Amino acid sequence: MKSLIVYSTQTGNTKKLADTVYEQIKGEKEIRSVESAPDPAGYDFLAVGFWVKAGKPDPETMNYIPRITSGKKIFFFATHGASTDSDHVKEAIEYAKNLAPSADILGTFNCLGEVDPAFVKRMSEKEQQPVWLHNAPNAVGHPDSTDLKNLINILSSFKFSL
Numbered sequence: 001m002k003s004l005i006v007y008s009t010q011t012g013n014t015k016k017l018a019d020t021v022y023e024q025i026k027g028e029k030e031i032r033s034v035e036s037a038p039d040p041a042g043y044d045f046l047a048v049g050f051w052v053k054a055g056k057p058d059p060e061t062m063n064y065i066p067r068i069t070s071g072k073k074i075f076f077f078a079t080h081g082a083s084t085d086s087d088h089v090k091e092a093i094e095y096a097k098n099l100a101p102s103a104d105i106l107g108t109f110n111c112l113g114e115v116d117p118a119f120v121k122r123m124s125e126k127e128q129q130p131v132w133l134h135n136a137p138n139a140v141g142h143p144d145s146t147d148l149k150n151l152i153n154i155l156s157s158f159k160f161s162l
């Protein structure tokens with residue numbers, strides 16, 4: 001089995017998850033940022049990590065996911081500023097899943113990711129603020145070691161050999 005870990009990151013949060021996924025996966029594997037990611041056709045398993053932007057996967061990842069076609073196994077992982085169990089985040093993950101309707105989605109993982117303080121400051125000065133912004137203080141310091149442990153637990157629960 002050949003695996004590819006693809007991640008998108010601006011401030012490094014999603015890369016932390018990607019590095020953990022990479023460490024956990026056995027066999028032939030590669031890790032690449034979405035900007036330089038190869039054609040998914042050459043891989044059996046794709047772990048795709050994105051950060052949530054405007055309630056959806058970030059735009060680069062949204063462009064990449066539809067290239068993953070039937071016969072491929074996918075694991076999605078994501079970081080976000082909104083609370084972990086919010087509809088906002090659930091909808092972003094559903095959005096990602098719907099971009100690869102014919103692939104076999106094995107599972108997903110998502111956790112808080114510290115929001116760029118300059119962005120928080122800029123947004124909090126606006127009259128209309130994003131719905132998730134009030135949760136940004138809770139995201140400080142994430143992903144933390146507990147997030148990474150939770151990710152490892154999810155990966156190790158897969159029945160196929162990672």
Ligand SMILES: Cc1cc2nc3c(=O)[nH]c(=O)nc-3n(C[C@H](O)[C@H](O)[C@H](O)COP(=O)(O)O)c2cc1C
Binds near residue numbers: 015053079080116
């Ligand atoms: C421009 C911008 C838009 C964002 N939009 C959202 C959003 O809609 N929902 C959300 O939960 N978090 C949002 N965030 C927070 C990021 O998703 C979060 O901080 C993420 O962990 C960043 O990941 P990265 O460090 O891998 O770039 C936004 C952050 C930025 C900078």
